[in-house]
Amino acid sequence: MVAFLVRRIFQMFVVTIVAALLSYGLLYLVPGGPVDALLAERQNSGQDRINQADIQRVQQRFDLDVYLPFRFTRWLIGWPSGPLFGSVGADWAIGCQTPGQVRLVYPDGTFELVEEGCADYLTLAELEGRRVSRGVFFGDFGVSQVILRDRPVSDLIATRLPYTLSLMGASILLAILIGVPIGIYSAVKQYSRFDYTMTTIAFIGSSLPSFVFGIFAILIFSVLAQRAGLPFLPPGDAVGVRDYTIPWIGTVQAGSFLDRFLRFLMPVSVLTFINIAGWSRFVRGSMLEVLQQDYVRTARAKGVREQVVITKHALRNSLIPFVTLLAGVLAALFGGALITESVFNWPGLGRLFIDALGRNDYNVVMALLFINVVLLLIGILITDILYTIVDPRIRLG
Amino acid sequence: MATAPETSARVQQAVDSSDKRILLRVEGLKTHFFTDEGVVQAVDGVDFEVKRGETLSIVGESGSGKSVTSLSILRLISRPGRVVEGRMIFDGEDLLAKSEEDMRKIRGDRISMIFQQPTTALNPVFRVGAQITETLNIHQGLTGEEAERRCIELLTMVGLPDPASRMNQYPHELSGGQCQRVMIAMALACTPELLIADEPTTALDVTIQAQILDLMREMREKIDTAIILITHDMGVVAEMADNVIVMYAGQVVEYASVRAIFAEPKHPYTVGLLNSMPVLGEVREELAVIPGTVPSLINPPTGCRFASRCSHRFEKCDEAPPMVALEHGRKVRCWLFE
Numbered sequence: 001m002v003a004f005l006v007r008r009i010f011q012m013f014v015v016t017i018v019a020a021l022l023s024y025g026l027l028y029l030v031p032g033g034p035v036d037a038l039l040a041e042r043q044n045s046g047q048d049r050i051n052q053a054d055i056q057r058v059q060q061r062f063d064l065d066v067y068l069p070f071r072f073t074r075w076l077i078g079w080p081s082g083p084l085f086g087s088v089g090a091d092w093a094i095g096c097q098t099p100g101q102v103r104l105v106y107p108d109g110t111f112e113l114v115e116e117g118c119a120d121y122l123t124l125a126e127l128e129g130r131r132v133s134r135g136v137f138f139g140d141f142g143v144s145q146v147i148l149r150d151r152p153v154s155d156l157i158a159t160r161l162p163y164t165l166s167l168m169g170a171s172i173l174l175a176i177l178i179g180v181p182i183g184i185y186s187a188v189k190q191y192s193r194f195d196y197t198m199t200t201i202a203f204i205g206s207s208l209p210s211f212v213f214g215i216f217a218i219l220i221f222s223v224l225a226q227r228a229g230l231p232f233l234p235p236g237d238a239v240g241v242r243d244y245t246i247p248w249i250g251t252v253q254a255g256s257f258l259d260r261f262l263r264f265l266m267p268v269s270v271l272t273f274i275n276i277a278g279w280s281r282f283v284r285g286s287m288l289e290v291l292q293q294d295y296v297r298t299a300r301a302k303g304v305r306e307q308v309v310i311t312k313h314a315l316r317n318s319l320i321p322f323v324t325l326l327a328g329v330l331a332a333l334f335g336g337a338l339i340t341e342s343v344f345n346w347p348g349l350g351r352l353f354i355d356a357l358g359r360n361d362y363n364v365v366m367a368l369l370f371i372n373v374v375l376l377l378i379g380i381l382i383t384d385i386l387y388t389i390v391d392p393r394i395r396l397g
Numbered sequence: 398m399a400t401a402p403e404t405s406a407r408v409q410q411a412v413d414s415s416d417k418r419i420l421l422r423v424e425g426l427k428t429h430f431f432t433d434e435g436v437v438q439a440v441d442g443v444d445f446e447v448k449r450g451e452t453l454s455i456v457g458e459s460g461s462g463k464s465v466t467s468l469s470i471l472r473l474i475s476r477p478g479r480v481v482e483g484r485m486i487f488d489g490e491d492l493l494a495k496s497e498e499d500m501r502k503i504r505g506d507r508i509s510m511i512f513q514q515p516t517t518a519l520n521p522v523f524r525v526g527a528q529i530t531e532t533l534n535i536h537q538g539l540t541g542e543e544a545e546r547r548c549i550e551l552l553t554m555v556g557l558p559d560p561a562s563r564m565n566q567y568p569h570e571l572s573g574g575q576c577q578r579v580m581i582a583m584a585l586a587c588t589p590e591l592l593i594a595d596e597p598t599t600a601l602d603v604t605i606q607a608q609i610l611d612l613m614r615e616m617r618e619k620i621d622t623a624i625i626l627i628t629h630d631m632g633v634v635a636e637m638a639d640n641v642i643v644m645y646a647g648q649v650v651e652y653a654s655v656r657a658i659f660a661e662p663k664h665p666y667t668v669g670l671l672n673s674m675p676v677l678g679e680v681r682e683e684l685a686v687i688p689g690t691v692p693s694l695i696n697p698p699t700g701c702r703f704a705s706r707c708s709h710r711f712e713k714c715d716e717a718p719p720m721v722a723l724e725h726g727r728k729v730r731c732w733l734f735e
Contacts, residue, residue: 190476191476294514294517294518295519295520295521297473297512297518298512298520298580299520300473301504301505301509301510302504302535302583303501303502303503303504303506303532303536304535305501306497306501313520313523316520316522316523317521390522391521391522392521392522392569393521
């Protein structure tokens with residue numbers, strides 16, 4: 001067990017670094033970023049508003065002038081932050097402050113300035129005194145570069161986390177509590193009307209994309225209900241700005257518990273519905289397979305009550321594959337629902353991720369990806385340990 | 398208690414059926430499966446009797462309805478199958494008329510069953526001891542140490558070495574033969590009056606097969622239970638059975654004592670079955686086979702079901718043959734003996 005854990009944690013460590021490296025590299029390839037945002041501003045507001053010095057300052061602040069490998073290690077572990085051992089390599093170039101320019105002259109006399117090489121290298125000595133995070137590995141995700149410029153990413157995540165945790169926690173819990181019994185009952189009553197109904201609904205639930213349900217829910221329960229003068233639900237946001245009146249219920253104060261609850265209802269229902277579809281289909285399939293097994297027939301032939309056959313002999317076995325799904329739950333809990341959160345303008349981590357991705361806020365994107373990778377790996381580790389508990393045939397080793 | 402000299406007496410006795418000793422009488426049992434392709438008449442009008450302490454063997458090819466017959470007795474046929482007709486009088490009461498709850502009390506207590514694949518017939522996530530004590534708990538209300546003690550007794554009885562530690566193991570930690578011993582211990586836990594053994598040795602190695610057969614014989618002497626032994630292995634029949642039923646395509650085609658079957662098989666199908674058995678020391682060009690295959694049970698032939706594969710076929714075989722009673726209680730379903 002100890003040997004297993006040591007080996008697995010070492011593996012997880014390696015996987016995390018590789019995953020971080022790959023996502024960092026991918027993100028680097030994506031065009032855009034804080035400097036592009038500045039340049040866009042410059043175009044919009046006249047030549048003189050933003051000059052080369054401004055750009056350099058922004059690059060410096062966000063380490064964008066440091067070459068990618070060093071930028072990555074500075075992000076990961078906060079190193080290097082100056083000459084090594086105090087003095088070694090003070091003049092080593094690890095970045096470029098001002099790109100070099102080459103004058104290309106065409107035969108017809110016109111010319112063009114092309115960036116090439118480097119006019120002013122960034123040396124290790126110049127890194128000294130520059131603000132650097134302690135490194136992701138030590139829990140410092142750096143600062144946001146676009147969304148909330150200069151605010152620590154951890155602050156940004158902390159303000160969004162409760163929204164995601166409540167939304168995902170409630171929907172996953174409800175989905176398991178409802179979906180698992182439905183799956184079991186569906187399997188036990190295979191080909192019954194209940195089974196047909198549930199499998200059809202589950203099929204629809206797991207095949208339509210989630211924004212369809214979100215948009216239809218808003219259309220029916222907000223827009224049409226309000227138009228018809230029926231009680232309606234607020235279409236989005238987690239907290240209201242203005243008081244509003246709902247027929248039969250009365251005035252709802254913005255920011256009150258009722259306001260928050262009403263706004264919580266729709267996204268959580270949509271997510272629960274989608275999750276129920278997934279869980280119940282999975283449990284049904286697994287249960288159906290187990291019910292075919294010889295040992296279930298043995299249990300019946302022993303005189304075990306049918307109810308006990310299902311809940312003890314069959315269920316215990318059908319939960320073995322079910323444990324695999326739990327690996328993803330931990331990551332999903334913190335990852336949030338990208339699409340549903342966007343549809344309902346829900347200020348959770350899922351929407352933060354999409355925002356950050358769209359606006360090239362590297363540190364935020366990387367922080368969320370990194371947390372997700374770590375949680376997923378922890379989830380898988382827990383799953384592997386759980387397996388040995390549910391299935392005696394499986395040994396850690 | 399049957400001892401060796403009594404065995405031959407028992408064979409004689411099997412022929413004249415004194416009603417008192419009859420444990421189970423199956424009459425006109427029909428079990429059909431209602432599938433999308435049509436109604437599969439897996440068991441179509443089967444009659445037989447089992448006397449107390451008797452070992453009755455049911456033989457036939459795959460798909461002849463042997464297993465379905467045995468599961469029908471325990472009423473363990475699940476959808477889309479159903480017992481559509483017949484009576485199964487067990488100790489004077491019709492099993493088909495019993496409520497599900499009464500039936501459940503009979504299963505594992507008065508009638509128990511062992512299966513073909515011992516390794517998959519045990520639940521992989523429970524310790525074998527717990528699976529045996531569960532039966533003791535259901536039918537005898539034994540719990541805790543009392544159940545454990547009885548469990549160790551049972552495991553010792555079926556010859557599992559070191560039962561006290563074995564009972565804390567999971568099925569995957571035991572071999573196939575050991576699992577079958579556990580299954581037998583579980584089946585005999587409540588000293589049933591009838592034990593249904595559905596090909597109990599088919600999945601085992603030949604040496605283990607012999608051990609398990611020895612064990613079953615020993616147990617039969619010990620607790621005086623009647624056994625319905627389902628098999629396609631005529632060797633097993635010769636070793637174990639008092640009387641034999643030969644099934645073909647969902648029907649009983651012959652019933653006789655084990656000696657009579659081997660000495661003088663009547664039904665052409667039985668003859669074929671016996672001829673297709675390899676005999677040690679006998680040199681043959683190739684193994685005799687019965688030509689053709691079992692007919693579809695969705696639309697079985699209206700006449701004799703074996704006719705298409707029978708070498709003695711004549712005009713009359715287009716009509717369904719009745720069960721013909723012969724001397725010594727033998728029965729055969731064939732126009733040749735009319």
